[in-house]
Amino acid sequence: MTSNTARADGRALDQLRPVSVTRGWAGTGEGSVLIEAGDTRVLCVASFTEGVPRWRKGSGEGWVTAEYAMLPRATSSRSQRESVKGKIGGRTQEISRLIGRSLRAVVDVAALGENTIVLDCDVLRADGGTRTASVTGAFIALADALSWAREHHIIRERAEHPVLSDSVSAISVGIVDGTPMLDLPYVEDVRAQTDMNVVQTGAGRFVEVQGTAEHAPFDREELGTLLDLAALGNAQLTDLQHRCLAAPAGTTVTLGRE
Numbered sequence: 001m002t003s004n005t006a007r008a009d010g011r012a013l014d015q016l017r018p019v020s021v022t023r024g025w026a027g028t029g030e031g032s033v034l035i036e037a038g039d040t041r042v043l044c045v046a047s048f049t050e051g052v053p054r055w056r057k058g059s060g061e062g063w064v065t066a067e068y069a070m071l072p073r074a075t076s077s078r079s080q081r082e083s084v085k086g087k088i089g090g091r092t093q094e095i096s097r098l099i100g101r102s103l104r105a106v107v108d109v110a111a112l113g114e115n116t117i118v119l120d121c122d123v124l125r126a127d128g129g130t131r132t133a134s135v136t137g138a139f140i141a142l143a144d145a146l147s148w149a150r151e152h153h154i155i156r157e158r159a160e161h162p163v164l165s166d167s168v169s170a171i172s173v174g175i176v177d178g179t180p181m182l183d184l185p186y187v188e189d190v191r192a193q194t195d196m197n198v199v200q201t202g203a204g205r206f207v208e209v210q211g212t213a214e215h216a217p218f219d220r221e222e223l224g225t226l227l228d229l230a231a232l233g234n235a236q237l238t239d240l241q242h243r244c245l246a247a248p249a250g251t252t253v254t255l256g257r258e
Helices: 090-104 130-151 220-246
Strands: 019-023 031-037 040-050 063-070 115-125 168-176 179-182 192-201 206-213 252-255
Touching: 019 130, 019 220, 031 130, 040 130, 063 090, 063 130, 090 115, 090 130, 090 168, 090 192, 090 206, 115 130, 130 168, 130 192, 130 220, 168 220, 179 220, 192 220, 206 220, 220 252
Parallel strands: 063 115
Antiparallel strands: 019 031, 019 252, 031 040, 040 115, 168 179, 168 192, 192 206
């Protein structure tokens, strides 16, 4: 894709930022991954625990949920910890729910039994795309947690009904200065006329599309262009996830780095 619009970091309009993922980075949890997308860094840790929320007890089914947070100095200025303020912000709750919904879209919760997997996604450094990086990284941590549960004979998986029906990843797209672009860093995100986050399965099916016209409405043609860009980016992230899960734990797998 070509345009007269120059990107902040010199990338092509349909090019992802350099991405790297490292499994087992935390050294704790039943699954963990550090995902880096440009200057955005998110640590995702999966914890497999007994029991389910009260409203789900007796169902025989498990639960997958997520908690998202940003470290106080993840951005250029320090923010106060929400735990100290005593109130979780609306944005934090929204992103936590997005991550949980995205992961549950590819999980057979009946195979979990009455157990819960919690994905903690902590932003170490934020430069745009923290929620989408969280979804992409959390899937890898989730897959490792499920492998741990299989090894310990906790889950009731059947060959014809695998606990994971597919992978899931997410990427941002947007229209900046009238031009559709893939994977926006903060400097582009704050200028975007349209900002969109797209969650897809590995097969390309849509889980969630969050699109907002920040400054100017977008039309059907622009929407189609943005979804095509997102599909291109998510396909590359899916391949990266598969390569990461096939590599030994502790290996850093990269995309777009020399």
